[in-house]
Amino acid sequence: MAAGLGTRMKSNRAKVLHELGGLPLIAHVVRAAQALNPHAILVVVGHQAEEVGRAAQAEVGDLARSVLQAQQRGTGDAVESARSELENSDSLVLILSGDVPMIKTETLRKLIEHNNSAAAACTILSVRLENPTGYGRIVRDGAGSFQKIVEHRDATEEERLIREINSGIYCFDAKELYRALRKVEPANDQGEYYLTDVAEIILAGGGTVSVYVHSESREVAGINTRAELAEFENLIRRSAIRKLMIEDGVTFIDPSHAYISAEAQIGRDTIIYPNVTVEGKTTIGEGCVILSGARITNSRLGNNVVVKDHSIVVDSQLESNCAVGPFAHLRMNAFLEEKATVGNFVEVKKSRLKRGTKAMHLTYLGDATIGERTNIGAGTVTCNYDGKNKHETIIEDDVKIGSDTMLVAPVRVGARSMTAAGSVVTEDVPPDSLVAGVPAKVKKNLK
Ligand code: UD1
């Protein structure tokens, strides 16, 4: 169920599109469901239907299909939207909420096992809370058997004292669910169709309703406000960092000021300074040092790489023993081979620097392939854009590019050549030659 806007988020975006640990809430939920190998995942969408559907598919592909609930008339109505898909199926239907992202696959498995061993038509996942305010309560009879779920706002004073709450996660026999759903009436404080009424209806019809009491209440907590979102973000972050320290041998100078994606892998003896952000599916090798203010997103770093302060590395790869920064910007498939070094105020876009090549100061390298052991002088620019198209620059091995050289692409600089300071290179430079001037001309054969 992911059709609601989530009024309490005070947002123009549907609640389930808000991100936790770098992924939309809905992605967490469909991921947990996917691991159960279901026939299908039906996502009930309403607010920002297309985006929500896309966010689910981005995580699990075509396994997720959207079902539109045009008007949000309650959780019963949300499930009703999928009637044609499910009412004649012999399957079990697991109902999850798009705003309960911490749910674990293991717990869902236990819920299903509990349902099957009780031969129930419906099993409700419940937890006990210190403060159950706002949640639906599980009402039991004197013998402890399930009677009904009552929403907080519809509950009597006495019912409000009940600490056992409905998590909003259930397992149903599809046919029984849809038979009972026909009888649900919007006879409550909100005038909504409540899915929770189905349990009572099944019971009244002679069906078995069981309750699986789960011990981890945090796992089924729903996110309703941005404050709760931030709390969960913090929890996820802290547990990811703890795992990296305890299990993987990563040093954090200050674990409370590091922001590491739960999907990141970091090798032993790597040191992470304060205010480092590691996002997405990033892999960092062993013995690396990541200094303050660096951000590394969806990138791969080998061993003993140093990323100096305030550098940004996005969608890029750095082999072992490379160094970048401070204040470097690597993006769109920047690729640094072993021992390549990029210094301060250097931007590298869609370019490859081969083994041992250096660009130490104030340089832009875009759409360039640069050979081994080449030195790029301060202020060098690959002029890759003619106003319409991007062009490539190729610099071969052992070249020395003088300071402030403009390489007007497409252009190639041959092996072992040099450009003098201030050259504007508009034509290919043959190997073993020194070029200088504007436009640059061959001045000397270096052989
Ligand atoms: C629901 C349960 C409550 C339970 C709580 C647990 C009902 C009536 N109440 O209350 O017993 O304790 O969850 O978190 O079910 N949704 C739709 N379409 C709708 C309405 C809701 O898709 O028409 C979706 C929402 O986007 C959300 C989920 O269903 O993802 C739950 O809806 P919400 O309104 O948050 O229910 P609660 O009031 O939290």
Ligand code: CA
């Ligand atoms: Ca909710």
